[in-house]
Amino acid sequence: MPKVLKAEGMNKCIGCFTCMLACAGVNHRNHSISKSAIKVRTSGGLQGKFVSVVCLACKDERACAEACPSGALEKRPGGGVILKKEKCIGCRKCESACIVGAVHFDEDENKPIICKHCGVCAKFCPHECLEMEETANDL
């Protein structure tokens, strides 16, 4: 069964940013948290709660893929999309189509940063905020 990332334990988050460092490192071979597909931030300064902005793995209809003019975002089994970099023209239409703001944009590469639900962030979360969950294949 396919798996998708669920960030349902964010109440336990300590804001260590290890998930972002791991995602940027493994998926982009980069030290910068700017490259991470998951973004952890505070709502209202450090006295506010930690929240994560990451792909919610939409099933059936994917707004980001619908908005893509070049077919660079293909449906991923179980939810979400897969970026075909060679087809992407960097128009940023997917970024505005995602209404939870989970499509981030890599200015250096001129490509969106798309979560592929690989689970690296969950593996490096010390507090079980992030977990991989099995889900039915919707394709």
Place this chain on the structure above:
Amino acid sequence: MIYEKYIRVLYLDLTTKKIRIEHRKDLYSYLGGVGVASKLLEENLKPELDPMDPQQPVIFAIGAASTIFPVVTKTVAMFWSPLTGELGESYAGGRMAMTLFLAGYDAIVITGSSSKPTYITISRNNVEFKDARAFWGLSCDEVGRVVREREPGGGKRSIIRIGPAGENLVSYACVCVDTYRHFGRLGLGAVLGSKKLKAISIVGDRDLPIKNFKDYFKVYQEIYNKVTDTSIMSKYHDAGTPVNIEPLNAAGGLPTKNLRQNVFEHGDKISGETFAHKNLVRKMACTGCPVGCIHIGQFRREFDKGHEYEAVSVSYDYELLFALGSFLGIKSSDEVLQLIEVVEKLGLDAMSTGVVLGWATEALAKNLITLEQTLVPLAFGNTQAYITAIEYIAYKKNEFYSILAQGAEKASEIYGGKEFAMTFGKNEMPGYHTGYGSVIGPTVGARHSHLCNGGYSIDQSMKEFDKEKLVEKLFKEEKERCMLNSLIICLFARKVYDRETILAALNSIDYNLTNEDLDAIGERIYKTKLRIKKMMGYDGKNVRFPKRLFETPSMSGQLDEKVAYELLDMYNKKVEEMMAKEDA
């Protein structure tokens, strides 16, 4: 600069509002962190001018392995301390190291002074000096909020700032970093205040490809597993550093009521367990640390009649519970948090504030000072009086509080009571009365902190007291920590970062170092610090021990002043030998 053989330094001049960047190949052999910062302080210091002269420099530096390995989270600040009149060196966690790292700077040198209050914004492609006139007078949390709302970069940003205590040049004013962390000790807040620098906002978001991914990630994973899967770090996350209150109190090593006692009869009411049970509402971490030792405690305040309440949250740690708890005879966790809140808002160092008030309390009881001077009846356990007194210190309410704002050493020089002014090298004492290590350690330590060489920890681990061994251990640890602080690891993780781990980590990011190199780096840095201290007029022979240390028994029993001076001589000899030697 990672993957480059140079150190990238950003120079900021507040007088001319000009900046420049230098790539310093010559600093590479100092690794980073405290090594680089020491060297930059040495070459920018103006020994002929006053410590608070506008021309004096403030240095910030990140380390050789900042952010990209677990628990390597600290930024160092170096300056001329207005409190001790010599080496100022302080560390803060939070997001600062990550933001400097990803803005592309290894170190910042700030000189000059702005004619009007200013704040600085730093990013990878811009540095700006901005108007902070309306911010002047704001508390640490308020100024943090307004800068946060004004400046971009949320999530990749660090905001460091001073409160009213820094503006008013209190000698032990701190700098708040990202709400819950601080450059606490030795008065950096006052130095920034003297430069009219209210805040710095740093955004880090540059592209930084990993060079040898396989090597790097293998080491990263090994360290991550060591940190999260073993018991080495668990106490720091569980009840946190306050867990030490109970064992230290039980063993008779908890300085209480200005060290008139080594045991606090109400210790259980301010223990780590009690805080965890009654007040703990959240734990947080510095960027890149999977441990999360920051403990947030909450108390409820009734601000008006008619059941009008607010919930107040502040971070707490062992040293704060000692300084604003046992040392002042405060017997409830809520009251300790109330004192921490005031100290936080005003931007004071919690440790110095508590220890200074301990002296003032005893001085008032002994009639060295009067109620006309203190304005409030300072007495052990009187939280309300202390809250008011802390405000009076920050605003230098009268002549007495202006002097108190210069530290316990200065106050005791003027009013008497030196024998119970609990300072080491003019820096207020930490929360350990464990034995000779806790006395000699901070006295000989380069910045007079318990963290220079961990003397208090040696006391607790040494089975049998041995003068030679103690001095040797202090000396060795001081050098080792110079090396560790050039990375800059959080010292809580010092057991994770053994030599083998450090070499594996650094060599996976393109260094080519040996164990002997690390020895040499540690010694090189220590010698640099000692040269700076000499420039500032410090003489290791010319130090004093407050008599109280030898009156109140320690965890290791009664201490003898003669032995303390003997140990001091032994240590000074080691330093002289090292300084006479050529650089390795």
